Amino acid sequence: xxxxxxxxxxxxxxxxLDLTDEKGLLCGKILxxxxxxxxxxxxxxxxxARNIGxxxxxxxxxxxxxxxxxxxxxxxxxxxxxxxxxGQEIFREMVKKVDIVIESFPPGYMKKLGLDYAELEKVNxxxxxxxxxxxxxxxxxxxxxxxxxxxxxxxxxxxxxGYDDRPPVRxxxxxxxxxxxxxxxxxxxxxxxxxxxxxxxxxHIDVSIHDSTTRITPERVTAFWDFNKRVxxxxxxxxxxGRIWECKDGYVYAMYWGGTxxxxxxxxxxxxxxxxxxxxxxxxxxxxxxxxxxxxxPEILEKIAEPTRELFLRYTKEELLExxxxxxxxxxxxxxTAEIAAxxxxxxxxxxxxxxxxxxxxxxxxxxPWAKTTEAPPRVxxxxxxxxxxxxxxxxxxxxYSKEKLSELKRDRII
Amino acid sequence: xPKKLLExxxxxxxxxxxxxxxxxKPLSDYGATVVRIEGRTNLAIFRIQAPEPDLSIxxxxxxxxxxxxxxxxxxxRGKDIALKIAAWADIVVENFxxxxxxxxxxxxxxxxxxxxxxxxxSSCMQGQTGPFSQHPGWGFQLSALxxxxxxxxxxxxxxxxxxxxxxxxxxxxNVCLLIGALLYRKRTGKGMYIDxxxxxxxxxxxxxxxxxxxxxxxxxxxxxxxxxxxxxHNAFRCKDEARYCVINISDDEEWEKFCGVLENPExxxxxxxxxxxSREANKEELRKLVEQWTTPFTVxxxxxxxxxxxxxxxxxxxxxxxQKADNAYRCKDEDRWCAIAVTTDEEWKNFCKVIGNPEWTxxxxxxxxxxxxxxxxxxxxxxxxxxxxxxxxxxxxxxxEGGVPAGVVETGEDQxxxxxxxxxxxxxxxxxxxxxxxxxxxxxxxxLSKVPCEIERAPLxxxxxxxxxxxxxxxxxxxxxxxxxxxxxx
Numbered sequence: 001x002x003x004x005x006x007x008x009x010x011x012x013x014x015x016x017l018d019l020t021d022e023k024g025l026l027c028g029k030i031l032x033x034x035x036x037x038x039x040x041x042x043x044x045x046x047x048x049a050r051n052i053g054x055x056x057x058x059x060x061x062x063x064x065x066x067x068x069x070x071x072x073x074x075x076x077x078x079x080x081x082x083x084x085x086x087g088q089e090i091f092r093e094m095v096k097k098v099d100i101v102i103e104s105f106p107p108g109y110m111k112k113l114g115l116d117y118a119e120l121e122k123v124n125x126x127x128x129x130x131x132x133x134x135x136x137x138x139x140x141x142x143x144x145x146x147x148x149x150x151x152x153x154x155x156x157x158x159x160x161x162g163y164d165d166r167p168p169v170r171x172x173x174x175x176x177x178x179x180x181x182x183x184x185x186x187x188x189x190x191x192x193x194x195x196x197x198x199x200x201x202x203x204h205i206d207v208s209i210h211d212s213t214t215r216i217t218p219e220r221v222t223a224f225w226d227f228n229k230r231v232x233x234x235x236x237x238x239x240x241x242g243r244i245w246e247c248k249d250g251y252v253y254a255m256y257w258g259g260t261x262x263x264x265x266x267x268x269x270x271x272x273x274x275x276x277x278x279x280x281x282x283x284x285x286x287x288x289x290x291x292x293x294x295x296x297x298p299e300i301l302e303k304i305a306e307p308t309r310e311l312f313l314r315y316t317k318e319e320l321l322e323x324x325x326x327x328x329x330x331x332x333x334x335x336x337t338a339e340i341a342a343x344x345x346x347x348x349x350x351x352x353x354x355x356x357x358x359x360x361x362x363x364x365x366x367x368x369p370w371a372k373t374t375e376a377p378p379r380v381x382x383x384x385x386x387x388x389x390x391x392x393x394x395x396x397x398x399x400x401y402s403k404e405k406l407s408e409l410k411r412d413r414i415i
Numbered sequence: 416x417p418k419k420l421l422e423x424x425x426x427x428x429x430x431x432x433x434x435x436x437x438x439x440k441p442l443s444d445y446g447a448t449v450v451r452i453e454g455r456t457n458l459a460i461f462r463i464q465a466p467e468p469d470l471s472i473x474x475x476x477x478x479x480x481x482x483x484x485x486x487x488x489x490x491x492r493g494k495d496i497a498l499k500i501a502a503w504a505d506i507v508v509e510n511f512x513x514x515x516x517x518x519x520x521x522x523x524x525x526x527x528x529x530x531x532x533x534x535x536x537s538s539c540m541q542g543q544t545g546p547f548s549q550h551p552g553w554g555f556q557l558s559a560l561x562x563x564x565x566x567x568x569x570x571x572x573x574x575x576x577x578x579x580x581x582x583x584x585x586x587x588x589n590v591c592l593l594i595g596a597l598l599y600r601k602r603t604g605k606g607m608y609i610d611x612x613x614x615x616x617x618x619x620x621x622x623x624x625x626x627x628x629x630x631x632x633x634x635x636x637x638x639x640x641x642x643x644x645x646x647x648h649n650a651f652r653c654k655d656e657a658r659y660c661v662i663n664i665s666d667d668e669e670w671e672k673f674c675g676v677l678e679n680p681e682x683x684x685x686x687x688x689x690x691x692x693s694r695e696a697n698k699e700e701l702r703k704l705v706e707q708w709t710t711p712f713t714v715x716x717x718x719x720x721x722x723x724x725x726x727x728x729x730x731x732x733x734x735x736x737x738q739k740a741d742n743a744y745r746c747k748d749e750d751r752w753c754a755i756a757v758t759t760d761e762e763w764k765n766f767c768k769v770i771g772n773p774e775w776t777x778x779x780x781x782x783x784x785x786x787x788x789x790x791x792x793x794x795x796x797x798x799x800x801x802x803x804x805x806x807x808x809x810x811x812x813x814x815x816e817g818g819v820p821a822g823v824v825e826t827g828e829d830q831x832x833x834x835x836x837x838x839x840x841x842x843x844x845x846x847x848x849x850x851x852x853x854x855x856x857x858x859x860x861x862x863l864s865k866v867p868c869e870i871e872r873a874p875l876x877x878x879x880x881x882x883x884x885x886x887x888x889x890x891x892x893x894x895x896x897x898x899x900x901x902x903x904x905x
Contacts, residue, residue, distance in 0.1 A: 010595035013602070026619075030588065034595050053643065054627040066630065070622035117864070136862075139839035144815055147756030149640060150822030153650060154834070159752075159826045161567065162575050167650040168752055168824045169640055171577055172566040172621060179620050181860075183587035188861030190594035191445060195420050195866060197601060204864040211842045211860035214830060216583040218476040218857060219433065222843070225827025226855050227472045229730045230715045231749065232827060234575070243555065243576050244564070251573055253559035260463055295723055325550055332556035334564045334574060337628040337635050340618065343560075348545035351615055365629045370588050370616045372542070375607035376599050378592075 009035020010376045014193065016100035017041055017091075018075060019082070022049040022175060023209060024104035024132035025071035026182025031189060032074035033369060033378040036100070039394065040075040041082075041091075044413050046387040056360065062387065063359070067174070069384050071182075073355065073366065077385025078394050079415045087414045088113055093399065095120050095127060099196075100189055104132040104181075107142050117204040126202040128192040130185045136208035146209075151177040155213030156221045162234040169234075180216070181209035240301040241293060244334065247312040251334040252320050254312070256304060258296075262288025265330065269308070272327040278310045341365075355383040391415055419446025420866040424597065427504035428452065428481065429497075429521070431459035433554060433582040434538050434613060435510035436477035438589040442506075443480035444859060444870050450500055450883055451481040453876060454488055455905035468876045469850045475873045479846070479856050483874030484883045485905040488519050492903035497521055499888050502529040505600075506593055510538045513548035523608045532606035534596040538589055542612035554579030554613065561617035566624070569639045581617035588616045645758040646787035647766070647798050650824050653807040655748035658714040659731035661739045662705070662721065666691060672724045677708050706744045714746040751807035752824035755798070755814060762819055763787075769817035770801045808833065831855060846872040880904055 012035035018028035019041050032038040040047075049071075050062035057064070081087040092115075095101060101120065103110060110116040110131075117129040131137060134146040152158055152170045155177065162169040170176070188205035196202055214222075224230045243255040257265040266288045273279035282303045290296070291304075312320065317333035324331040333339065346352065353368040369378040395401045395415070409415045424447040428439045436451075443449040453459065458468055465471035484500070487493040498521065501507050507526055509516045516522050516537065523535045537543055540552040541560075558564050558580045568574040592609050600606055618625060624635040642648040664670050667690065674683040682688070682704055687697045694701055709717050714730050721728035731743040757766050763784075767776040775781065775797050780790045787794050802810050807823045814821030823829060831843060840862070843855040859868040884890045884904070898904035 010592070010599040030591055034591060052623075054623060054631065054633070056630050058631060066626040067623045069626060130861075135836050136840055139836045141836035141839075144822075145762075145818060145820040146822070147645065147648075147754075147758065147820040149642070149648060149650075149756050150754045150820045152822075153752070153754035153824040154822035156825045156827065156830045158650065158754075159824050161577050163568075163572065166569065167640060167652065169568055169575065169650070171580055172563050172624075173635075173638055173642070174621065174623055176620060180583075180587075183584070184860040187441060187587060187590045187594075188859075188863060190591050190598070191420055191441075191861075192863060193598060194594050195863070197598060199418075201865060203866075205861050206864070207861045208836075208840060208842075210836060211840060211857075214837060214842060215857055215860050216580070217827070217830060219473070219582070220578055221827040222830050222855070222857075223472050223476055223827070225831055227851065228718075229732065230718060230827075233713060233715065244559075244573055246573065251559075251564075253556050253564065255553075255555060261460060294719060325547060328551070330552055330556055332552065332559045334559045335562050336565050337562060337621070337625050340562055340625065341628055345541050345545045345547040345614070349542050349612075349615070362630075364626065367615070367618045367622050367625060370611065370619055371592055372544075372610040373592070373596075373607050374609075375596075375603075375605050 008376055009033075009379065011035045011190070011193070012376075014099040015039070015097065016102060016189075017094060017098050018102050020102050020104040020132060020182075021047060022052060022067070023134070023178040024102055024182050024185060025049060026179050027102050027130065027132065027185035027189065028075055029071045029073060030183065030186040031100070033380055035376065035379075038075040039094075039098075039390070040072055040077045040385060042077060042079050042387060044079045044081050044388075044415060046079070050387075069364070070366075072384030073380050074382050075385055076390040076394065077388065078391050079388040081414050082113060082115060084412075084414055086409070086412065088115060090409075090414070091115060092120070092123050095124050098124070099126070099193070100128045100130070102130045102132070102185065102189070107131075107133055107137045121202065124202070126196055126200065128189060128196065128202045128205065130189050130192075130205040130207060132181050132185045132207045132209065134208070135210045137206045141210070148175045148177050151209055151213055154210055156217035157213070160220050160232045160234055164233065164235045177209050177213045180212040181207055184212040184215075240298055240305055245309065245312045247315055247317055247320055247333075249316045250336075252312055252317060252331055253334060254308070254329070254331045256288075256291060256293075258288065258291035258293060260289060262291050268327050268329040269331065272323065272329050273307050273311050275327070276311055276314070278307045280307050283307050353380050355380070357383050359386065388415065418866070419869070420863065421445045421447035424448070424506070425504045426450065427497075427500045427507045429507070429509035429511070429516065430538075431510060432461065433477055433579060434585050434589075435508055437582065437586040438536070438538060438593070439481065439508055440477055440479060440586075441590050441859060442593070444868050445866065449481040450484055450504070450879075450887070451478060451874060452484050452486055452488075452497055452500065454493075455485050455876065456487055456489075462876070467850075472851070475846075475848060475851060475854060476856055478873035480869075480871040481874055482879035482883055483877055484880055485877035487903055487905050488521070490901070490903045492898060492901060493905075494520055496884070496888070496898065496903065498526070498529055500883070501526045501533065503887060504530065505534060505597065507533055507535040508538070508593075509536070512551045513537075513539045513541070513543050527606075530606075532600060532604060534593065534600060534606045534609070536589060536593060536609040536611065538585060538611045538613070540612065541614045543610045554582040557581040557613045557617060561614050562621050562624070563617070566621065566635055566637060568637045570637045574637060581613040584620055585611060585613045585616045640754070641791065642756070644784070645756050646784060646791050647794055648756045649795055649798075650752045650754045651795070651799050651802040651810070653751045653753050653802050653810050654805055656751055656806070658746045658749050659740070659743035660709060660714045660717045660746050661729040661731050661743045662717075663727070663742055664694070669726060670694070672726055673721075676720050676724055676726070702744070709744040709746050712746055713749065717744075717746055753802060753807045753810040753814075754822050754824060755802075755810075756820045758820075765818040766814070769813050769819060770798075773801070844870050846870065848872050849875065877905065
């Protein structure tokens, strides 16, 4: 559809106040991309999450955090000290006119300030209030100290990843657990919005990052214990028929299937080897249904591995990606961020968006909308707010505070 | 009892494996009627990999509370029923490879003809358009494509296999889109088609590293468990824990098989082990010999070797179970780990106190974060000298009491038996499956204060054929019988 023809998002009628730190920023970003008017409230001077690197041109500066940039697009930003009574008053005033409040303070903190759900519900009975915490609002671990890696460890998936002569290892770096928490919170919020449309009532949402991270484990950790009383140990890299193969300039992923799935999924790769003249008689004639990665003897696995290695070592990741498409084989490069940036599929789908950063005098390329829709598409249109960027717009234009009052609030370090 | 949140929302679910099913799981768990369409002649991988389709463990995890229908979509009458279900639905979800649903004649354009304001979601690997749209793949490979594999592991080694990961990212966006679309339709009366890609949603989980490339031209590399802003920051080895496998050999036939697993060492041929009685009479000696074989292997290795010849090995769960303990053989100890992260000066002081302020902690090489980072290999070694003296849960609890972030690297056992917090929140709920018996499946990581998340077990293959066709679609007995006879209803 033509640009401008439909500027309304799926959630355009709603407004949210986002008080979260690095643990919850993704929630507001998802809502903002769907059209919610998200107002990021920071403490005067700016949020801690602005001190998370990497930084624009490696300049350590709260206005140049790429972490901050990533998860605050489409939000407007104001400063407000909710620890001061006057700040609390202003906050309550704002809550009257919003649908959603998102926070990630320690359990009990907002209650101490008189800003917990029970209090805000009195101000705005329909308010939806999401709390994102490491372990949830109640329970024996609720006050546990945490860090992304400790939450990741407790989430369980880590126990199954890594080499057996090294420690279990987390997936990626940069706060995966907090993103899972934020993503779960966003789902809670849209569900609560739906509930409110039907019943008129708001509610509290209690999100546990620990549960959000644990959610990825049944696939290879929890279910194996539950049904077989087995612990899945890490052991990557030792299997002869591993899934990560060396190629000319890095690694590619390709797996062999056994059982009835074997012939269907393995044949395209064998055909590719044939076309390259590396397929052996053995691999051409091998009965894939009999392949069992645990029981098949190592010498057979080696006979499968040998021509596979030969094929992959001939080419670069980029060449293998093209070849995979041509041969319909499930071979995928282990992309670096540079290769992701150059990926032809993402380019063909116009995935990337450029956002203006006037104060830096540049526009920066961002991961774009995460869905294509025929109506009300998600959009990524505005860079993250500067500290207090929308103070005037929101406090004076929208809330009607006078210029004098605004100066007073600034003087008293409320905003 | 409060009404379920999505009561009355109708979902036609063609989805397979994880992404699709995990998209519709929160919908069914919160009360939507989700009709999961499968086919006996076109089973998805989890059903195929199981000994029998209804014994798929994975299927039970992602399909709680859904209704199971089996249709042959390649049969025009089967397709016709699928279209009827799609016409009934508010939401249609599919995650075949791009283009497959269109070739089945069940694409958005077809469904829209029978259901003009339908909300339809296609969620494949790389999206419905572009040169790779129809390229088949699995979540495994998407971990590679979207950067997670490259970023995981150590810089001196190839990345370890990480399994599927984007499968757990995409559904979060999908659920927001589907409920968002329902709200939009309520306001405007308009349905929509939604196209999501695991590739594209996944990249949002490494946005800062992508921006680092675009603005600083820096390509992010593997850094193990390390952090730029904390040290110690790793998973540290704790005290190993003893593991035992219970092995029962009840007759000569089983003894023969067992000797085969042991690769028939000389001693197994001795007279004194040749009958059940003689083995019983010499059980202490036998025990030592068997244990010599089991101790180099993990209990899981031993269980695998035994199940390979249809013998059973069982992990000893309760050390007080004397009867079992009699036949329990010590296996390799299990290595246990606890993650510790020390970011601030205060946490460092707390950490030193918890480990008893050994002399090395006053060494200037470890006095500041910068120095700890510069000497991190040595630091990790010293930390492990302490952690290996303690059980993993003790390390976590001692650190927590002393004000240091720490968390056990939980195994499946820990998650279901030892994690007091997930238990407190009831995250894993117990269900009863007619074929697999009592088991657990996860509830919601977000809890809503006014509506419950009640999960029910996953359906058997075709379990709700009759209910869906008669009660939902209003077909007569004869029509249903016809569909069975001609194979459209599998």
